[in-house]
Amino acid sequence: MLSIFSPARSLSIRLGLFTIATALMAMIALTLLTNRVATENAIATAQREIDAQTLNGIERIEMYLQDRRSGVALTAQLPLVRLMLANQDDPEARERGQSVINAVQSTFNYDSMSLLNVAGQTLISTNPTLPGQDRSQRPEVISAQRGALGMSDATTDPNDDQVYLHFTAPVYGSNNQMIGIVDGRVRLDEIHRLVALDANRSGTGSYSVIVDAHGIRLSVPNFPHLLFHPSAPLAPTVAQKMIDARRFGDNTATLLQQASSMPEVLESIDLLNRHVDESRFFTGTLNSGEEGESVIRKLRSVDWYYIHRVPIEQFYSVVRSQTGYALLITAIAASLAIAVTLWFVNNSLRRPLLQLIETASVIAGGDLRKRLHMQRRDEIGILAHTFDAMADALEARINEAQAAQAEAQRLQRIEAEGRASLERSVAEYLAFVQRVANGDLSQSLHIDRGDALGQLGEGLNHMVESLRAMGRRSQEAASAIAAAAAQILATTTQQASAANEQSTAVAQTMAALDEVRAIARQTADQADHIARDAQAALTVAQQGIAVVEETVQSMTDIRRRVEGIAQTILSLADQAQAISAITSVVSELADQSNLLALNAAIEAARAGEHGRSFSIVAQQVRDLAERSKQATVQVRSILGDIQKSTNTAVVVTEEGAKRVDSGSQLVSQAGDVIHRIAGEVETGAQVNVQMAASARQATAGLDQIGQALTSIQKAASETLASTRQAERAAQDLNTLAQSLQQMVAVYRLA
Structure with missing residues (x-):
């Protein structure tokens, strides 16, 4: 097939190629000429743009210097x-x-x-x-x-x-x-800032710099390490003069020795001064090391020079873009010329020949209905008429073959239509599946066929209905989970607050218990003191019996001793009453401890598994409180006996004092009375010892209560920590529920 279009075998192709080559040569020559003119115009335009940028920079510097001059003039x-x-x-x-x-x-x-x-x-x-x-x-x-x-x-x-x-x-x-x-003295910072405004104004990498008449950089904000460095080596006399004057401080010599190699800058300054030009353009190496195009202008009010520098790539980017545009226009024009030439050759020569070749190929394939029907009188027309006559002669012989071929073509068309219908259905199903994959469950397929694809569409509709129902249930479940998570979070927050209050109450109870233990220890000490006093009283009574037997004159001493004993017994009675009051306080504390333990048990039951150990501690506290209460009842009973004994002792001592006045005849009776007093005192001493033991036992019980409360506080702290952990878990659950809601919300169900 390609050999038909070969220039060696096709006259039309040779003619077309000659015409195309002629047109291309003319267009290329015109393009080169046009591109040269456009390049010159683009370079001039780019130079005007960077020159305008330089003028803008000079105006900013001049305005700043004028503002500084105006400031000192106004001050003057x-x-x-x-x-x-x-x-x-x-x-x-x-x-x-x-x-x-x-x-x-x-x-x-x-x-x-x-x-x-x-x-x-x-x-x-x-x-x-x-x-x-x-x-x-x-x-x-x-x-x-x-x-x-x-x-x-x-x-x-x-x-x-x-x-x-x-x-x-x-x-x-x-x-x-x-x-x-x-x-008025100013630094160069504002000048640096104004010069820095030109950075990248004329393209990426463009910048501005101010130099003096010697090419020393006075402002180069884009390359601050080059500040006060000469653009090119200075003359030795000029450099030495600046070093002697310390123009840039102690580092003047070092700065001047670190000169760059940019002689084009000094040449441009010299040419600008000699030719009295307003600006000059020059090319050279930029501070970044790449080649660039630059423009230099002199400031009006000071012997400074403003240079705006642009990398070559940025400067010629417009030129290249215009060149590319010209080449594109040339290519389009060449394509149009080629198309017109090919159209002419194709319609005048190649198309009839191809039509003849095509018709011959069709007839050679067995289709004799094809005719040329050319209305031409040239050689191609004669050949076409002869070819049609040959086809008419052959047509009668192969009518049956043509009929069979027509039937085959009809079947082929039916197959093509079926294939197109199948492709449309498949494309529709794929689009539907893609929408479902993107979360759109609100649509369904329209089934208009009863074959296997129709059954597939019905299956897809059932699948989407199931997914839609599942999505609704998922949304409802997500909403329920979110509500439950919020309720759990609120409950755990409330439990954390209650546990915190409980811990505070336990701490307050421990403080009160410490005070009670101190009072109980003091009571035990006083009970020991009373027991020692009672023992002393017993000793005195025994000595009184010996004295009664020896002399009657000793009755006076006995009376005083008896009166002292009476006072001691009265003091003992007062202390017994104080102990009774203390036992009342201890009993009240035991009741409060019992109530606190009951509340702790209730909270432990509410806490569930985490509060089981706390419930055990609360039960121990209740048992200890009951034991403390029973001990206070016993102490109270003992104190009652002590009070009775002391009352009896008081009566006996008073009676003894009265009998002493009756005389020596009552000495024997007084001795008996003293014997009884001694017995009662001994009984009182025993009672006092028991009372002291009971007080110590109460103190030990209070210590046990304190230990129990410490356990309660520790358990409360653990409960509080567990509650905090549960609260954080509830917060995580709430966040997860919200995320689940957002994920489910992606699906459109209606």
């Missing part, structure tokens, strides 16, 4: 400044002048503001290190002394490595005589 006209310079020795005038320059510095953002006398000596300054400094030899001061506004070059001050600019203005008195100079 202030009355208080004139007053200070006219009365330089007046302290009040100096103080007012100081306040004025402080305000000017803050308002105009100067680094420092100073007032100088006519000789150039600094009088006052916002910088405390500057007063007394001699600036008479500085060019800006000399300019002000001549009556003009002055501006220094970028340089350092004495004893300072920071580079500044100084702006000066003369100050005139009432008689128009110069009385002083205003000096």
Whole structure:
């Protein structure tokens, strides 16, 4: 088939190729000429753009310098400044002048503001290190002394490595005589900021730089490590002069030695000055190391040069884009020319020949119904008529074969239609499945066929209905889980609060129990003291019996001793009453402990499995409280016996005192009475010993209560920690439920 279109075998192809080659040569020549003109125009346009960017940068710098000059000029006209310079020795005038320059510095953002006398000596300054400094030899001061506004070059001050600019203005008195100079000092930071605004303005990698007449970079914000470095090596005399003047501080020599190799910058400055041109374009190496196109202009008010530099790739990007555009237009025009040529050759020569070849091929394949029917009178027309006659002769012989071939074609069309219908159905099913996969369960397939694909569509509809029902149930389950999680979270939060309150109550109970234990220990000590007193009383009674047997005169002593015993017994009765009160308090504490243990058991039951150990501790606390209560009942009973005995002892001692007055005849009776008193005292001593033992037992019981409360507090803390953990788990469950709701919400069910 390809051999038909070979130039060696096809006249039409040879003719078409010749025509195409001629058109392409003409178009290429025209394109090259047009591209050269467009390139020159694009370069001129790009140069105008970067030159305009340079002008904008110069205007920003000039406006800033003019603003600095205006600031010092305005300061020179202030009355208080004139007053200070006219009365330089007046302290009040100096103080007012100081306040004025402080305000000017803050308002105009100067680094420092100073007032100088006519000789150039600094009088006052916002910088405390500057007063007394001699600036008479500085060019800006000399300019002000001549009556003009002055501006220094970028340089350092004495004893300072920071580079500044100084702006000066003369100050005139009432008689128009110069009385002083205003000096405003600024750093180069604002100039760096203004120059940095040009970064990437003319394309990626473009930047601006300010150099002085020697090519020293005064501002290069995109490459700060090159600040104050020369663009090219300086002449030795110029470099030595700058080093001697410490123009850039102690590092001047080091900075000047680290010069770059950009002689084109100095050449452009020289040509700009010699030819009095406003701007010059030059190419050279940029600070980044790549080649670039640059434009240089001189500032109007100072001997500085503003350079805007653009990488070659960015500069010629417009040229390349226009070249590409021209090539595209050429390619389109060539394509159109080729298409027109091919159309003409195809319609005039190649199409009839191809039609003849095609018809011959069809007839050779057995289809004799094909005819050329050409209305042409040339050789091709004659050949076509002859070819049609041959086809008519052959048609009659193969009618049966043509009928069979027509039937085969009909079957082939039916098969193609069936295949197209099958593909449409499959595409529709695939789109439906994709929507279901994306979460859309609200649609169903329309089934219009009863074959296997129809059954598949019905199966897909049933599947979507099942998924829709499942989605509804999932949404309902997610909502129920979210509600349950929220309720669980609220319940655990409430339980955590209750456990916290319970822990606080246990701590308060332990504090109260500590106080009760202290009182119980004090009671036991007092009971021991009473027992010792009772033993002493018993000893005295026995000695009283011996004295009664020896002499009647000893009755007086016996009476005193009996009265002392009566007082001791009365004191014992009072202490017994105090012990009774203490036992009442202990009984109340036991009741409260019992109630607290009951509440703890209830909370433990509410806590479930986590509160089982807490419930056991609560039961132990209840048992201990019951034992404490029983012990207090026993102590109270013993105290009742002690009170009865003490009352009896008091009566007996009073009776003994009365009998002593009756005389010696009652000595024997008194001896008997004393014997009885001794017995009662001995009984009282025993009771007191028992009371002391009971008090110690009560103290031990209280210690057990304290230990139980400590266990309760520990269990409460564990319960609180478990509750907090349950609360966090509830929060996680709530978050999981919300995530489940969001996941289920993706599916559209209706």
